[in-house]
Amino acid sequence: MAQTNWTTANIPDLSGKNILITGANSGLGFHAAMALSGKGANIIMAVRNLDKGNEAAALIKTRYPNAKLDVMPLDLSDLDSIKHFSEAFHAKYNSLDVLMNNAGVMAIPKRETTRQGFEMQFGTNHLGHFALTGLLLDLIKKTPGSRITTQSSGLHKAIDTIRFDDINWTRSYTKWKAYAQSKLANLLFTYELDRQLKAHHIDAIATASHPGFAETNLQRHSGFLVAYLANKLLAQTAEMGSLPILRAATENNLKGSEYFGPTKMSEMRGYPELVQSNNASHDMEAAKNLWDISEKLTGIHYEF
Numbered sequence: 001m002a003q004t005n006w007t008t009a010n011i012p013d014l015s016g017k018n019i020l021i022t023g024a025n026s027g028l029g030f031h032a033a034m035a036l037s038g039k040g041a042n043i044i045m046a047v048r049n050l051d052k053g054n055e056a057a058a059l060i061k062t063r064y065p066n067a068k069l070d071v072m073p074l075d076l077s078d079l080d081s082i083k084h085f086s087e088a089f090h091a092k093y094n095s096l097d098v099l100m101n102n103a104g105v106m107a108i109p110k111r112e113t114t115r116q117g118f119e120m121q122f123g124t125n126h127l128g129h130f131a132l133t134g135l136l137l138d139l140i141k142k143t144p145g146s147r148i149t150t151q152s153s154g155l156h157k158a159i160d161t162i163r164f165d166d167i168n169w170t171r172s173y174t175k176w177k178a179y180a181q182s183k184l185a186n187l188l189f190t191y192e193l194d195r196q197l198k199a200h201h202i203d204a205i206a207t208a209s210h211p212g213f214a215e216t217n218l219q220r221h222s223g224f225l226v227a228y229l230a231n232k233l234l235a236q237t238a239e240m241g242s243l244p245i246l247r248a249a250t251e252n253n254l255k256g257s258e259y260f261g262p263t264k265m266s267e268m269r270g271y272p273e274l275v276q277s278n279n280a281s282h283d284m285e286a287a288k289n290l291w292d293i294s295e296k297l298t299g300i301h302y303e304f
């Protein structure tokens, strides 16, 4: 049953739980790490820049001196880095209670590619997290009641299908459509992953969230209007924007495939509630195609 005005006060005690957050040094990931530290979890902060990660961890410690924080390097735009991260993670941890696939890039002005040549937004936001989740699946499987929570965006609605005939935007590139595709992919992935976990009777679920419009570093490529004016006038705080992913990651008794986001001002602001993603995100054939392509492109095959 949806509660109103869900806040971090609703998060249960998480002592002893291992929670991995991608992009934990900035914006929503940082505020999620802060909130979960207050609940006693062991937070693994997966960051592409260790200096920024250590600074963020130090800031969390000023509020929670006993926070259990492990800053580890991870570049989601490089499959080799993801594999190294997975090896290092396996060497340290025997369980993974919550994987928060949060990191992302948005609206990169000119088409850029990841180390392996994928369009940067699709490659980082979707393929990077697809590979990471697949490589950590063994730990997820052996952790009772585990959860994978992926950060999407209301902007997934700006596109009504995955561009299967040119998934890496080589023929033409539109920065917002490429971002929208990556965020639609986050949802198709979440729902298909949840179906697969259930089909294989694994005690884990996949959930998703979107933050509405929150003031973070994400808008740095969005131009003056969005990056400055809209951020100042319309956006909610990053702390508020972190609530949907926190709810999707921690609320007890979820069944899987829930999608949380704010409900006020066309879902741009407010407390997290269950919200609806577009029809395209529920297209099971598209989800299967995307899964097959993602396995092929990343070379990571899921062993359920």
Ligand SMILES: NC(=O)c1ccc[n+]([C@@H]2O[C@H](COP(=O)([O-])OP(=O)(O)OC[C@H]3O[C@@H](n4cnc5c(N)ncnc54)[C@H](OP(=O)(O)O)[C@@H]3O)[C@@H](O)[C@H]2O)c1
Residues within 6 Å of the ligand: 022, 023, 024, 025, 026, 027, 028, 029, 046, 047, 048, 049, 052, 074, 075, 076, 077, 078, 102, 103, 104, 105, 106, 124, 125, 151, 152, 153, 154, 210, 211, 212, 213, 214, 215, 216, 217, 218, 219, 241
């Ligand atoms: N803010 C919003 O209004 C909004 C709306 C809808 C969806 N979202 C989603 O929310 C998520 C978090 O974004 P945010 O708003 O918190 O933005 P942010 O402040 O820019 O944080 C993004 C995080 O992702 C990290 N990151 C980017 N590329 C990476 C890579 N290749 N490997 C590893 N980490 C990488 C960034 O690291 P660096 O600090 O090193 O750059 C940063 O820690 C994203 O998935 C975004 O799409 C945000």
